[in-house]
Amino acid sequence: MTGVVARDYAVRAVVRAARLLELLRASEGGAPLNELAASSGLAKASVFRMLRTLEGLGFVERPDGSDTYRLGVRCLELGQAYLEQTDLRREALPVLERLRDRFDETVHLGVLDDEYRVVYLEKLDSTQAVGIMMSRVGKTAPSHCTGLGKALLAARDGDPVGALVERGALRRYTPNTIHRPAELRRELTRITRRGYALDLEEHEPGVRCVACAIDGPSGSAVAALSIAGPAQRVAEESLRGELAAAAREAAREIGLRLGAARREVAS
Amino acid sequence: MTGVVARDYAVRAVVRAARLLELLRASEGGAPLNELAASSGLAKASVFRMLRTLEGLGFVERPDGSDTYRLGVRCLELGQAYLEQTDLRREALPVLERLRDRFDETVHLGVLDDEYRVVYLEKLDSTQAVGIMMSRVGKTAPSHCTGLGKALLAARDGDPVGALVERGALRRYTPNTIHRPAELRRELTRITRRGYALDLEEHEPGVRCVACAIDGPSGSAVAALSIAGPAQRVAEESLRGELAAAAREAAREIGLRLGAARREVAS
DNA sequence: GTACTGCGTTTCACACAATGAAACGAGACC
DNA sequence: GGTCTCGTTTCATTGTGTGAAACGCAGTAC
Numbered sequence: 240m241t242g243v244v245a246r247d248y249a250v251r252a253v254v255r256a257a258r259l260l261e262l263l264r265a266s267e268g269g270a271p272l273n274e275l276a277a278s279s280g281l282a283k284a285s286v287f288r289m290l291r292t293l294e295g296l297g298f299v300e301r302p303d304g305s306d307t308y309r310l311g312v313r314c315l316e317l318g319q320a321y322l323e324q325t326d327l328r329r330e331a332l333p334v335l336e337r338l339r340d341r342f343d344e345t346v347h348l349g350v351l352d353d354e355y356r357v358v359y360l361e362k363l364d365s366t367q368a369v370g371i372m373m374s375r376v377g378k379t380a381p382s383h384c385t386g387l388g389k390a391l392l393a394a395r396d397g398d399p400v401g402a403l404v405e406r407g408a409l410r411r412y413t414p415n416t417i418h419r420p421a422e423l424r425r426e427l428t429r430i431t432r433r434g435y436a437l438d439l440e441e442h443e444p445g446v447r448c449v450a451c452a453i454d455g456p457s458g459s460a461v462a463a464l465s466i467a468g469p470a471q472r473v474a475e476e477s478l479r480g481e482l483a484a485a486a487r488e489a490a491r492e493i494g495l496r497l498g499a500a501r502r503e504v505a506s
Numbered sequence: 507m508t509g510v511v512a513r514d515y516a517v518r519a520v521v522r523a524a525r526l527l528e529l530l531r532a533s534e535g536g537a538p539l540n541e542l543a544a545s546s547g548l549a550k551a552s553v554f555r556m557l558r559t560l561e562g563l564g565f566v567e568r569p570d571g572s573d574t575y576r577l578g579v580r581c582l583e584l585g586q587a588y589l590e591q592t593d594l595r596r597e598a599l600p601v602l603e604r605l606r607d608r609f610d611e612t613v614h615l616g617v618l619d620d621e622y623r624v625v626y627l628e629k630l631d632s633t634q635a636v637g638i639m640m641s642r643v644g645k646t647a648p649s650h651c652t653g654l655g656k657a658l659l660a661a662r663d664g665d666p667v668g669a670l671v672e673r674g675a676l677r678r679y680t681p682n683t684i685h686r687p688a689e690l691r692r693e694l695t696r697i698t699r700r701g702y703a704l705d706l707e708e709h710e711p712g713v714r715c716v717a718c719a720i721d722g723p724s725g726s727a728v729a730a731l732s733i734a735g736p737a738q739r740v741a742e743e744s745l746r747g748e749l750a751a752a753a754r755e756a757a758r759e760i761g762l763r764l765g766a767a768r769r770e771v772a773s
Numbered sequence: 774g775t776a777c778t779g780c781g782t783t784t785c786a787c788a789c790a791a792t793g794a795a796a797c798g799a800g801a802c803c
Numbered sequence: 804g805g806t807c808t809c810g811t812t813t814c815a816t817t818g819t820g821t822g823a824a825a826c827g828c829a830g831t832a833c
Contacts, residue, residue: 250559252520253523253559254559268591288517295516295620296520296620303724310587310588312625313619315644317577318582319642321576321578324577353562353563358582379583457570457571461569461570
């Protein structure tokens with residue numbers, strides 16, 4: 240899926256609309272017409288029509304009647320509906336809760352989006368040290384330097400590292416960030432072999448975690464979960480040992496539940 | 507959808523794509539192609555192309571590779587971005603927190619979407635009796651029988667009640683629901699006059715609340731806040747008295763902060 | 774005051790993108 | 804094997820989305 244759509248199917252106007260929404264998402268607190276026209280590379284008139292269409296649909300709004308466009312409430316409604324509808328989250332929740340309670344560390348559930356970013360679907364906070372991690376449901380994070388991300392990349396077929404390189408996504412966030420393609424590829428094979436991914440302060444300084452991919456009914460990974468905590472509390476040995484084992488077991492259980500849920504629907 | 511866009515500007519393909527997303531949102535856990543084709547009234551081939559386009563963009567996904575389409579992660583990302591970008595929420599939060607702490611009752615912040623539904627932007631739970639209300643950030647609720655909704659409808663110009671009638675939205679949820687247009691109109695004038703809206707178990711049995719509209723810099727209402735609690739704890743007199751006063755004051759303060767924030771940006 | 778500049782808006786003729794009918798193929802069911 | 808139903812593909816047609824350019828309206832400079 241390096242192209243936007245499998246075949247040459249692709250309704251151009253819709254792709255363009257999505258591009259504008261993405262620009263608005265990236266832009267802090269909205270952008271004026273001209274800016275969007277410039278950065279999208281489309282004609283001003285086209286952008287104008289698009290934005291007005293999106294505004295009428297609630298995907299975009301202009302505070303009172305000003306000239307700066309920002310994302311609209313409709314986006315929130317859809318996002319919330321997505322969360323409610325995904326059975327992944329529903330099935331995973333009890334398992335994640337047990338995991339959190341057992342170690343009292345922060346637990347995450349996440350997937351990759353089409354840009355190879357990690358998107359958090361669930362976050363269960365540890366009772367200790369709440370708020371040191373900047374993760375949050377719906378937020379995105381880079382995949383090459385997070386536990387969730389690396390676990391999911393390792394489970395992808397094709398050449399995810401290549402895709403990341405193309406996008407110039409291999410930024411360095413901390414001294415530990417693996418930012419060289421070759422090294423990242425080695426790391427991914429290692430992850431596949433041992434069945435879990437580590438993040439040793441590669442994204443946020445002071446935060447370590449262990450993550451495992453969750454296999455869906457079809458056998459391929461549909462999500463991943465992680466257990467994360469402050470570096471001074473979680474030793475690398477415990478990450479590799481007890482925590483990794485617990486994470487793998489939890490991932491396996493969620494996978495089974497997903498299969499069961501699917502079969503139930505089918506019947 | 508009495509006219510999706512002001513003039514005749516409206517990119518048809520985008521409007522159609524939005525219609526499909528809305529259908530998926532309403533449908534529990536996804537829908538197959540044929541169903542979407544039927545309920546959207548579009549040709550099967552068109553729906554097919556649309557869905558594939560949306561899938562490529564991440565707005566829609568198919569679990570493994572099945573035939574049922576559901577909303578995709580991209581929706582969640584946008585929704586989260588919307589929440590983070592709106593300065594309404596940012597400015598309101600500290601004020602709402604004070605309000606919640608003062609009475610230890612659940613506090614809401616919400617807006618109307620383009621279909622005249624209430625959308626919750628923030629919910630601060632009371633420490634007592636958590637979970638009796640089904641509200642949640644990003645969820646929608648009817649406007650004619652909620653405090654937030656009525657406060658916002660009352661502040662709208664035009665004929666919001668007429669719009670609700672057209673949509674057949676005046677459903678009855680409890681014996682107390684105001685479902686007659688004429689009566690609702692009277693209620694709205696009453697609300698405008700006294701400056702706050704009540705919900706006396708009109709939406710959820712056992713839940714009462716008082717709500718006030720928040721005026722943005724331009725003077726018109728941009729949102730509303732409410733204080734809600736179980737009927738047996740919050741007496742109607744205290745709703746009309748102490749709580750209403752506190753809600754009005756909080757709404758006023760948020761309005762001022764919004765004005766200030768806007769002016770800051772402008773400078 | 775005028776000239777200028779930067780913005781959102783509108784117009785318009787053209788081109789080709791999006792469309793839907795219909796044909797196709799795969800799988801399930803009987 | 805026949806007959807459904809469903810997703811997929813093809814293809815000719817047309818009307819939709821397009822961008823260049825013109826417009827109008829601010830604000831600013833001078």
